[in-house]
Amino acid sequence: MPTSVVLFTADLRLHDHPPLRAALEGGHEVVPLFVRDSGIADPFRGAPNRLAFLDDCLRDLDAGLRSRGGRLVVRSGDVVEEVCKAVTEADADDVHMAADVSAYAHLRERRLRSALEAEGRRLHVHDTVTTAVAPGAVTPASSDHFAVFTPYYRQWSGRRLRDTLGAPRAVRVPAGVGSEELPSRSAAGVSPGLAEGGETLGRKRLAAWLRSGVAAYEDRHDDMAGDATSRLSPFLHFGTLSPVEVVHRVRRVGGPGAEAFVRQVAWRDFHRQVLAARTDAATADYRTKHDRWRSARTAREDVEAWRAGRTGYPVVDAAMRQLRHEGWMHNRARLLTASFLAKTLYVDWRIGARHFLDLLVDGDIANNQLNWQWVAGTGTDTRPNRVLNPLTQGKRHDPDGAYVRRWVPELADIEGGAVHEPWKLSGRDRSAAAGYPDPVVDLAEGLARFRRARGRE
Numbered sequence: 001m002p003t004s005v006v007l008f009t010a011d012l013r014l015h016d017h018p019p020l021r022a023a024l025e026g027g028h029e030v031v032p033l034f035v036r037d038s039g040i041a042d043p044f045r046g047a048p049n050r051l052a053f054l055d056d057c058l059r060d061l062d063a064g065l066r067s068r069g070g071r072l073v074v075r076s077g078d079v080v081e082e083v084c085k086a087v088t089e090a091d092a093d094d095v096h097m098a099a100d101v102s103a104y105a106h107l108r109e110r111r112l113r114s115a116l117e118a119e120g121r122r123l124h125v126h127d128t129v130t131t132a133v134a135p136g137a138v139t140p141a142s143s144d145h146f147a148v149f150t151p152y153y154r155q156w157s158g159r160r161l162r163d164t165l166g167a168p169r170a171v172r173v174p175a176g177v178g179s180e181e182l183p184s185r186s187a188a189g190v191s192p193g194l195a196e197g198g199e200t201l202g203r204k205r206l207a208a209w210l211r212s213g214v215a216a217y218e219d220r221h222d223d224m225a226g227d228a229t230s231r232l233s234p235f236l237h238f239g240t241l242s243p244v245e246v247v248h249r250v251r252r253v254g255g256p257g258a259e260a261f262v263r264q265v266a267w268r269d270f271h272r273q274v275l276a277a278r279t280d281a282a283t284a285d286y287r288t289k290h291d292r293w294r295s296a297r298t299a300r301e302d303v304e305a306w307r308a309g310r311t312g313y314p315v316v317d318a319a320m321r322q323l324r325h326e327g328w329m330h331n332r333a334r335l336l337t338a339s340f341l342a343k344t345l346y347v348d349w350r351i352g353a354r355h356f357l358d359l360l361v362d363g364d365i366a367n368n369q370l371n372w373q374w375v376a377g378t379g380t381d382t383r384p385n386r387v388l389n390p391l392t393q394g395k396r397h398d399p400d401g402a403y404v405r406r407w408v409p410e411l412a413d414i415e416g417g418a419v420h421e422p423w424k425l426s427g428r429d430r431s432a433a434a435g436y437p438d439p440v441v442d443l444a445e446g447l448a449r450f451r452r453a454r455g456r457e
């Protein structure tokens, strides 16, 4: 019986899974393999929220395979060694996996290909598994990737996406390929409000979103208290949802909400095609502005206040506390907290990006590092020196202050938009806000420091 190994990475699903479908073609047996890869560096490997979500995804994937007659094979160690062992144990002819974009993913693919070829086996790498449009599939005339989103999006929108594939009816796994026990969800260091993972839940969330969320997306996506975005990001990050399927299904709903939403999914592909072409952008400035950032040492107190949600700017603090509590943050909150750290406090964007990666359940090298760079003005933003004012942002996107009151208990008794400026409170309201810190920085001074640093006085 011909046999293939399917190496699952950031594509933990059965629906619309090109590597699995290709492996099953012609009635092959398959070894559905997931390797807990010791080569993936912290913080990409060690973040408790993502590890807990990953455990959910693996258990759900295993359950889905079992209901089709198969099972998931889980191993720990060096990914190349483990794949080669599984190939030998199953006497497999080839290995199928999804393409990915980071420097590590490129290295993994090269190592795997040469190890397999040395054994006379083949590696098949499938694109459009973790992106809707493959990196490099659309390019400008003079470069291998787009550095500006708008022209990228124009071309991206014009691409015909491949058809969605259904989940397989049956999966046969050869006997004699052992697996580690599937762990139950790890609890250590996990945010108390962390969402549950898995393809089953991801598909339910997508269905609910199509029914009753996406239509209002264009109008409500910035309403921080309304929480009116899809929260599909962790499911897309772990690949329990296929971006191709998401785009097809959202487009079928149609209307301005659907269009605005698909545009955001295109941002995800955009960052991936940047990182695929410039893997060093995960840590180095994509377009340096020769910043001499304040460091974790020189800005220690400011960084601590930012991480703890105690900057004295309520909307910033609410957002940072949401991150700690849920392992997730609203996009508007990510924008304004990142701008506050990198521009108002003029702290190295890498310090903020690392903190996000430590906590975000959707923490993703491409999306996190390149969004941080976009905000810091070292990335692809065409207005790199814009600074978001947290007061204006709070009043605009949380006008009634409900988002702040939800996350900052010291301010829970302050009514309405006044909650954004606790330093202006008097009398009973002032005492109600006791325990809430004074601002760590004067906004005008922060802005002046940033403008000086960028030579724009």
Ligand SMILES: Cc1cc2nc3c(=O)[nH]c(=O)nc-3n(C[C@H](O)[C@H](O)[C@H](O)COP(=O)(O)OP(=O)(O)OC[C@H]3O[C@@H](n4cnc5c(N)ncnc54)[C@H](O)[C@@H]3O)c2cc1C
Pocket: 221, 229, 230, 231, 232, 233, 234, 236, 237, 261, 264, 265, 266, 267, 268, 269, 271, 329, 330, 331, 332, 334, 335, 338, 356, 360, 362, 363, 364, 365, 367, 368, 369, 371, 372, 375
């Ligand atoms: C500083 C900063 C750091 C970020 N870090 C991450 C990260 O680590 N992982 C991550 O997935 N997203 C990141 N984002 C992008 C965005 O904030 C999240 O994808 C979004 O908030 C997730 O919530 P949602 O699923 O409800 O999004 P929705 O608004 O419902 O959007 C749908 C999907 O589109 C994609 N998307 C939306 N906005 C963006 C964007 N700006 N860039 C790229 N893709 C986008 C996501 O996959 C998202 O799930 C970051 C943004 C900023 C400003």
